[in-house]
Amino acid sequence: MRDLILRSIVLLIAVTMLANITTNTSHAVTEDNPLLAKWEGPYGGIPPFDRVQIPLFKPALEAAMAEQIAETQRIANDPASPDFENTIVALERSGQSLDRVGTLYGVWGATMSTPDYQAVQREMAPRLAAFNDQITQNEALFKRIEAVYNSPAKAKLTPEQQRLAWLYYTNFVRAGARLSPEAKKRLSQINQQLAGLYTKFSQNVLAEETDQFIVLKSEDELAGLPQSIRDAAAAAAESKKQPGTWVIMNTRSSIDPFLTYSDRRELREKAWRMFVNRGDNGGEHDNNAIITEILQLRAERAKLLGFPTHAHWRLENSMAKTPEKAMELMEAVWKPAVARVHEEVADMQALADKEGAKIKIEPWDYRYYMEKVRKAKYDLDQNEIKPYLQLEKLREGIFWVAGELFNFNFTPVTNVPVAHPDIRVWEVTDKTTKKHIGLWYFDPYARAGKRSGAWMNAYRTQERVNGEITTIVSNNANFVKGKPGEPVLISWDDATTMFHEFGHALHGLNSNVTYPSLSGTAVARDYVEFPSQLLEHWLSTPEVLQKFALHYQTGKPIPQDLVDKIKRSATFNQGFATVEYLSAALIDMKLHLAGDRKIDPDSFERETLAQLGMPKEIVMRHRTPHFLHIFSGDSYSAGYYSYLWSDVLTADAFGAFVEGKGPYDRAVAERLRKNVFSVGNTIDPAEAYRAFRGRDPKVDALMKKRGFATKS
Ligand SMILES: [Zn+2]
Numbered sequence: 004m005r006d007l008i009l010r011s012i013v014l015l016i017a018v019t020m021l022a023n024i025t026t027n028t029s030h031a032v033t034e035d036n037p038l039l040a041k042w043e044g045p046y047g048g049i050p051p052f053d054r055v056q057i058p059l060f061k062p063a064l065e066a067a068m069a070e071q072i073a074e075t076q077r078i079a080n081d082p083a084s085p086d087f088e089n090t091i092v093a094l095e096r097s098g099q100s101l102d103r104v105g106t107l108y109g110v111w112g113a114t115m116s117t118p119d120y121q122a123v124q125r126e127m128a129p130r131l132a133a134f135n136d137q138i139t140q141n142e143a144l145f146k147r148i149e150a151v152y153n154s155p156a157k158a159k160l161t162p163e164q165q166r167l168a169w170l171y172y173t174n175f176v177r178a179g180a181r182l183s184p185e186a187k188k189r190l191s192q193i194n195q196q197l198a199g200l201y202t203k204f205s206q207n208v209l210a211e212e213t214d215q216f217i218v219l220k221s222e223d224e225l226a227g228l229p230q231s232i233r234d235a236a237a238a239a240a241e242s243k244k245q246p247g248t249w250v251i252m253n254t255r256s257s258i259d260p261f262l263t264y265s266d267r268r269e270l271r272e273k274a275w276r277m278f279v280n281r282g283d284n285g286g287e288h289d290n291n292a293i294i295t296e297i298l299q300l301r302a303e304r305a306k307l308l309g310f311p312t313h314a315h316w317r318l319e320n321s322m323a324k325t326p327e328k329a330m331e332l333m334e335a336v337w338k339p340a341v342a343r344v345h346e347e348v349a350d351m352q353a354l355a356d357k358e359g360a361k362i363k364i365e366p367w368d369y370r371y372y373m374e375k376v377r378k379a380k381y382d383l384d385q386n387e388i389k390p391y392l393q394l395e396k397l398r399e400g401i402f403w404v405a406g407e408l409f410n411f412n413f414t415p416v417t418n419v420p421v422a423h424p425d426i427r428v429w430e431v432t433d434k435t436t437k438k439h440i441g442l443w444y445f446d447p448y449a450r451a452g453k454r455s456g457a458w459m460n461a462y463r464t465q466e467r468v469n470g471e472i473t474t475i476v477s478n479n480a481n482f483v484k485g486k487p488g489e490p491v492l493i494s495w496d497d498a499t500t501m502f503h504e505f506g507h508a509l510h511g512l513n514s515n516v517t518y519p520s521l522s523g524t525a526v527a528r529d530y531v532e533f534p535s536q537l538l539e540h541w542l543s544t545p546e547v548l549q550k551f552a553l554h555y556q557t558g559k560p561i562p563q564d565l566v567d568k569i570k571r572s573a574t575f576n577q578g579f580a581t582v583e584y585l586s587a588a589l590i591d592m593k594l595h596l597a598g599d600r601k602i603d604p605d606s607f608e609r610e611t612l613a614q615l616g617m618p619k620e621i622v623m624r625h626r627t628p629h630f631l632h633i634f635s636g637d638s639y640s641a642g643y644y645s646y647l648w649s650d651v652l653t654a655d656a657f658g659a660f661v662e663g664k665g666p667y668d669r670a671v672a673e674r675l676r677k678n679v680f681s682v683g684n685t686i687d688p689a690e691a692y693r694a695f696r697g698r699d700p701k702v703d704a705l706m707k708k709r710g711f712a713t714k715s
Contacts, residue, residue, distance in 0.1 A: 038063035038104050042463075045418060046430065046442055047473055050106055050462050053420035057119045060108055064127055067101035068134045074098065075138050078147070085147035087160055091168055094148075095468050095518050106462045113460070114479060115422055116209065116452040124202050132198035136191040139178035148172055148180075163685040167518050170684070173320060179308055186307050193304045197637075200297050205454075205635040207288040211281045212253045212455055217274055219249040227266030229386050231492055235483035242451070253277055254455040256481045260494070262370040263385070268362070275367035275622075282628030283605070290628040294604040297634055302599035314595040314641035322529045322648065322688050326596055329529075329644045333592070335702070336647065337585055337615070339711035343578030344618045350376045366622050373576055381572040385494060388569070391552040391561040392498050394447060394482060394491040400551030401505045402429075404541045408672040409513060409680070410434045413443065423450070425484075431512055441465070441512050444477035447491075448484045454631075455481055457500050459507035459524070459535075466519040474523060476511040478504045490555045495569070499539050506538030507531075513680035521684040528642045530688040532649035533656070534680055540657045543569065544666045574710025579621060581709055587623040588643040589615060591633050595641040604628065647705075652692060654704035659696055 038059050042048030074097035083089055108127075111120055138144070151157065152172035157165055179190045218240070219225055225233055236249035239257065243250045251261050251274055258278045265271050282290035301313040310316040314326040323329040351364050351372035364372060377383050405411040413429040421428065425448050431440040444462070449455075462475040480501065485491050493501070510531075511523035524531055541547060545566070552561040593611050594602065604627040612623075625632060625643075632639035639645070656675070663671045678695040692700060706712070 036063045036066065038107055039066055039100050042103060046439065046475075047471075049419050049442070050103070050110075050475070051420060052107070052110070052422040055107055055111065055422070057111075057117070057123060060104070060111070060120075060123050061127065063104045064101070064108065064131070067098075067104045068131070071098040071101050072134070072137060075141060075144055079141050079144035081147075085150040086154075086156065087151055087164060087168065090147045090151050091164075091171055092468065092518075094171065095167075095466075095520060102463075109460070110422055110462070110477075113458070114446060114450075114453045116454075120452075121206055124206075125199070128198040128202040129195035132194040133191060136178070136187075136194055139175050139180055140187045140191065142180075145175050145180040148175055163517055163521065166685055167521055170520060177308070177316070177320065182307065190304060190307055193300050193307075197297060197300050197304075200293050200300075201634065201636050204282075204290050204293050204297070205631060207290050207293070208282050208629045208631060208635075209452075209454065210288045211284065211629075213451060215253045215277055215281075216243060217251040217270070217277065218243075218245055219251065219270075224267060224270060225249060227264045228261070229264060229389075231389065231485070232260050232264060234485050238484060238486070252449075253281065254449065254481060256449060256455070256483060256497075259370065259496075262367060263374050265371070268368070271367040271371060272365070279366075279622050279626055280628075281626075283626065290634070291604050294627060294634060295602055298594060298597070298602050299599060301595065301640070302597075306599065312596050312598055314592055317528075317595070317637070317641040321527045321642070321645075323644070326592060326641065329648065330592060332647060332651070332702070333585055333589055333644055336581065336706070336709075336711070337589070339706070340578055340581035340585060340709070341616060341618060343711065344582050344621060345578075347373070347376075347576060347578045348618065348620050350380070354379060364620050366620055369579060369620055373579065377572060377575060381568050381575065383565075383568040383572050387565060388495055388561070389492045390554050390556070391565075392493050392495065393553065393555050394493055394501075396490075396551045396553055397493070397498055397501055398445070400542075400547045401502060403550065404502075404538070404547060405431075405505075405509055405512075406434060407546075407667050408541075409509065409676055411440065411509075411512065416442075422446075425450070439473060441474040441476060443508055443512070444475070446477060446479045447482050449481035453479075453481065456631075457481065457504050459504050459511070461511050461523055464511070464519050464522040464525070465514040465516065466522050467517050468519065472519075474511050474514060476508045476523075478508050480504065492555060498542055502539045502542045503535045506535030509538065510534040510680055513676055514683050515681040516683045516685050523683050526684045527688055528638065529645035529648040530652075532646050533652040536646070536650050536653040537656055537675075540653075540660075541666055543573075546667065574708075577709040577711070581711075582618060582621050583624045584646065586612060586615065586617055586621070587625045587630065588647060590623060590627060591630070591643040592641055594627070594633075650708075651702050651705045652700050654708045655700040656692075656696060658704050 036059055037051055037054040040051070042050060075094070078090060078093045078097065081089055112124060148168075148171050152168050157168060160168065179187055182190060216239070219236065228236070233249060235257070236251060239250040239252050240246065240248045251257050255278075258274055261274050262271055265274075282288065305311070305313045305316045308316055310319070312326070318324060318326050318329065348364055351368070354375055355362055355364065355368075355372060362368065374385060377385070402411075402413040405413070410433055412432045412434045414432065416428050416430050419428045419442070421444070423446070426444055426446045429443045429445070431443055432438060433440060457478070457480040460477045460479065462477060463472065465474040466472045482491055482493060482497065507524055514523040516522050548566055549560050553559065554561070590608060590611055594607065597607070608623075608627050632643050634640070659674075660666050660668055660671050674695050678691050682691055689699070
């Protein structure tokens with residue numbers, strides 16, 4: 004249920020270096036435009052974040068696209084008969100410049116967005132989509148890929164090479180390489196229109212998250228809020244130029260804690276409404292009409308490509324393979340989760356009645372009474388945990404875990420340019436051999452122009468088509484910066500997210516493959532959350548808590564009785580967490596199974612939730628009008644179920660450690676590295692999992708982890 008991974012803007016065509024074939028014109032541009040230049044400096048070159056200027060993006064993207072078109076044209080027109088080397092490997096080597104520019108462009112879009120930048124984004128998104136189509140629709144190029152894929156010589160290739168040939172062939176076919184010229188033309192129009200709509204959708208959400216906030220003006224409007232939230236709200240007020248007040252921002256990291264602690268019910272309702280109505284307020288930033296259009300275009304595109312629905316097209320190359328299979332899992336978990344929600348609400352209602360609150364539990368009461376029930380049932384106060392969860396100590400904790408599981412060592416480096424002064428960088432090396440493994444960038448704090456949530460990004464992927472290329476990865480979050488000089492304290496949930504995103508980073512850092520298209524996190528969407536969700540399990544290990552969950556004032560480790568309480572309450576509130584997520588995942592899938600009828604998102608959401616029996620005390624984790632996972636691009640569309648799918652693997656995989664010598668069992672960790680974390684997409688994920696676990700995953704562990712009854 005954490006956030007997504009950002010992928011490079013160029014999804015299909017992997018990229019490395021081939022500088023020698025740039026034309027004279029683009030050489031001139033290269034010299035002028037630092038965004039196009041080969042990355043200089045240590046660690047095999049580093050991204051020149053210090054040289055970015057918004058006006059450079061457009062000419063750099065244009066030159067890089069032209070260069071890659073020329074490269075692919077050369078491959079397509081090669082007089083030699085097609086083979087793996089002159090076609091597939093040549094494609095792997097093409098597009099180096101665009102990959103470099105795309106990294107910088109993507110980082111700016113996600114973390115440094117400004118009106119200037121957004122204007123470039125609006126112009127370039129459809130052009131990048133058209134560029135992708137120009138490559139995948141190149142008839143001569145596809146003929147060569149097809150020839151390599153169908154050639155008897157393929158049997159002589161290594162398994163990794165065969166997988167790469169399969170991936171190119173499949174991706175081209177899935178992108179319409181086999182369609183008639185008229186169909187191809189229409190497909191390309193659709194993709195360009197969609198790219199524009201995705202950009203608009205994202206910019207609308209960002210605008211409502213930035214422009215809307217709640218100003219608290221007096222002490223009694225702060226009733227119930229712990230000091231850390233007051234401090235964060237005071238800091239937010241500074242940034243919003245509202246001195247002397249406290250500001251609750253319209254982002255999850257600001258809203259959730261407010262809903263959890265504010266005693267002022269009418270303010271909770273106000274904050275809740277502001278947050279769940281992002282993109283749904285009428286006016287210039289309303290996303291409803293955009294969604295209708297996106298869904299219709301996606302349905303049309305699926306038909307063109309020969310699939311009954313967008314969901315069928317998206318899932319074809321996933322681990323689940325069909326929407327039916329994904330729905331089957333979601334429906335199996337939905338019923339017990341809803342039943343649990345009714346129990347949770349009953350507990351909350353009883354407590355509210357006992358307090359004489361004279362209310363019926365509403366969605367803006369859920370988090371508030373949940374905390375009270377947690378206290379009453381488990382004697383556990385989240386505020387008691389927080390002083391032990393210092394952001395920087397936990398960062399040391401994740402480094403330590405990476406050292407135990409994968410023998411990694413992290414050293415801070417300062418000789419590397421960053422996009423913003425808040426960003427810090429570490430070099431990752433092997434503890435024993437001291438060999439350089441990669442760089443890890445950490446961008447922890449919220450700021451204007453940064454998208455909400457937490458995510459991992461790869462600036463460069465590991466590969467060895469051109470010698471040993473090491474990876475550069477980043478973790479990004481939206482922690483609220485506290486007072487200067489004071490440690491940032493985070494919640495248990497945020498700490499879990501930190502381990503999650505670091506799991507993605509480790510998936511990238513462990514990569515040990517030859518071809519960039521198969522590297523690191525470039526795996527099936529419903530498999531990619533497996534390594535990251537798995538890593539969440541290490542937060543609650545006694546070793547991490549003893550060494551790194553240290554009180555920010557006394558330095559003492561979190562007391563055992565508090566740890567025991569956390570353990571005892573592990574399945575507490577799993578009804579809420581599961582239903583909040585699963586309702587969004589089900590709406591996503593149903594929207595994309597609905598075919599080409601014209602959909603009004605508002606009534607579709609309302610009616611579908613009613614049919615599902617959605618508890619009225621809960622709202623979807625992402626309502627349709629701001630569901631960035633599925634409407635800011637294609638990649639998580641009909642794919643939000645992936646978190647649950649991966650969690651089946653996660654829960655089952657952690658069992659291998661439990662059955663062994665525990666979470667730090669070196670032999671199990673080595674099996675995990677060998678079969679999961681290092682192989683990228685070089686083998687089929689189901690096969691990789693079997694190699695690690697010795698069998699297929701079972702759903703029982705997931706049900707147990709969430710405290711739901713299973714039929715035995
Ligand atoms: Zn994730």
